[in-house]
Amino acid sequence: MQVRKRQKFFSTFGKVExxxxxxxGCPAGIEIPACLGKLRDEKxxxxxxxxxxxxxxxxITGRICPHSCEEQCNRKEYDASVSIKAVERFVGDYGLKKRMKVNLSKKTDKSVVIVGSGPAGLSAAYFLKKAGHHTVIFEKEKRPGGMLRYSIPPYRLPREILNEIISMVEKMGIEIRTSMELGKSLKLDELKKNFDAVLLALGSWKEKDIGIKGEKFLIPSLEFLKGVNCGLVKIVGKNIAVIGGGNAAVDSARTLTKLGKKVTLIYRRGEGEMPAVKEEVEKAKEEGVEFMFLTQATQAVEDGKKITLKCAKTTLGQVDATGRKAPIPVAGSEFEVQFDDVIKAIGQTPDISPIDEKFLDDHNEIxxxxxxxxxxDEFFSAGDFLWGSSTTVIEAIAMGRKVAKSIDCYLRDNKVISEAPPDKEQVVVFEQLDIDTLKELRINAYRHIDKASTPSISLPERINSMGEEASSIGMEEVRREAERCFSCGYCRLCEMCVH
Incomplete structure (x- = not known):
């Protein structure tokens, strides 16, 4: 595959890029209109x-990305956003089916070791190998993939797709060694001696504490999801609660319904504040998950073979450090509810126990x-392990690429240069254009075309299956979505948008 130099396009909104x-809106900064332009021409x-x-x-991202790019699409002001996620999935699967070869740069005499094979580690390995460096990945689990394999349910990300991606990475010449854990079979000093650069991409595998009495009776969500993904289901009760509002919480809730459980999801804020992917929340509702919003667990008590949760209703106050309104317990609203088991899923944090203190700050973070x-020096970090909390897969992939670029600069010139952020002043947003400019636009020259929807299995099939729920759109639908793109900021000389 030939790597294309970044093209520059000039918009009819002005003689500037x-x-x-x-x-x-895309954390990876993919040039989406340029991609859709190629698809219009069937390239x-x-x-x-x-x-x-x-x-x-x-x-992978064409299946599980929250697709914030579509939220920013100007087309949605006209009828509906372009179905970028579905198009990305089609193009990605096209590449896997065609077994397209990845062209590598000339080999260097430098070597890099990456600890962790999650999305950030795999992404960094891909770009470092493309740059010509000998690249080795060490993974503590028996199989590579990190959170992609052990946390995300197979109905969202089929394991055959992940295995094909791993196979592609290995065929590039990237060596992956499993059952190698930092602090046990791996030592940082030894890695430093044997490699020119060390990238720590261990992810966030340590479940955060809620901070309530009786927390020891709660099951960590990652422990549950990993158990299911490894075929080791430990939940035997019928009536299960999940505490949390993120993707791990919703993944746990939906997985439990597929196992025949009655599920209640408890979240201390409102539905609008949930960080989970909206489509997944809607599917959970359709599948019978009961939501208790504005509810905070305050204590867990083991009562025989059951767990009694003491809870309180909440109201939302001022915006806190998370950017959301802080939940405030309502006096006198306390109540109790009983479950067979309770899963906690309020977020994850990195396990820094195998890391030397010299690499940590005053807050015990990298x-x-x-x-x-x-x-x-030669030590780098990426993904959740760098940020100190769980991120989306596309954010981890993007950070893997950026850190790979930093490592490449370090190995070649012994210096590191950060990537310049996008210039937000140059974004083309229709609702921000002045009225005279809007009068000149001929947006209605574009036909109203329904947005392509991803085919999905029926609700009864969904509830009773761990298999993939959605399938890909077809080639004709991909072409139609490409035609729907307004090509904002990327003039293709169609003369449709102005007089």
Whole structure:
């Protein structure tokens, strides 16, 4: 696959390079209108090249990405946003089916070791190998993939797709060694001696504490999800509660319904504050998950073979450090509810126990430059392990690429340069254009076309299956979605938008 140099396009909104809102909305910064332009011309391989310049795993993100790019799409002001996620999945699967070869740069005499094979580690390995460096991944589990394999349920990310991605990475010449854990079979000093650069991408595997009495009676969500993904289901009760409002909480709740459980999800804020993917929340509702919003667990008591949760209703106060309104317990609203088991899923944090103190700051977090991932000298970090909390898969992939670029600069020139952020002043947003400009636009020259919807199995099939729920849109629908793109900021000389 030939790596394409970044193209520059000039918009009819002005003789300068502009930024599409969908590109700004994508954590990886994929040039989405350029990709869709290639698809209009049925140049599928070139469209794949554009995506893989920033995201080497579109078959994964085309399935599980929260697609913030679509939230920013200008087309939604006209009828509906372009179905970017579905298109990305099609293009990614096209590349896997075609077994497209990844072209590598000339080999260097440098070597890099990556500890962790989650999305950040795999992404960094891909780009470092493309740059010509000998790359080795060490993974503590028996199989590579990190959270992609052990946390995300197979109905969202089929394991055959993940295995194909792992196979692609290995065919590039990247060596993956499993059952190798930092602090046990691996020592940082030994890695430093044997490799020119060390990247720590261990992820966030330590469940956060709620901070209530009786917390020891609660099951960590990652422990539950990993058990299910490994075929080791430990939940025997029928009536189960899940505490939390993020993706791990909703994944746990939906997985439990597929196991025949009655599920109640308890969240201390309202539905609008839930960080989980909205589509997954809607599916959980359809599948019978009961939601108790504005409810906070205050204590867990083991009562025979059951767990009694003491709870209180909450109201929302001022915006806190998370950017959401803080939940405040309502006096006199206390009540109790009993369950067979309770799963806690309020977030994860990195396990820094195997890390030398010299790499930690006063808050016991990795002391690293978040823009480059550099910790000190030849040591770098990426993904959840760098940020100190769980992130989306696409954010981890994007950070893996950026840190790989930092490591490449370090190995070649012994210096690290951070990637410049996008210029938000150059974003083309219709609702922000002045009235005279809007009068000149001929947006209605575009036909109203329904947004392509991803085919999905029926609700009864969903509830009774761990298999993939959605399938890909077809080639004709991909072309139609490409035609729906307004190509904001990327003039294609169609003369449809202005007089």
């Amino acid at each position: 502009l930024l599409s809102p969908c590109v700004l 599928f391989e070139e469209a794949l090249e554009i995506i893989m310049e920033k995201n080497p795993f579109p078959s 002391r690293a430059d978040v823009s480059t991932g550099r910790i000190k």
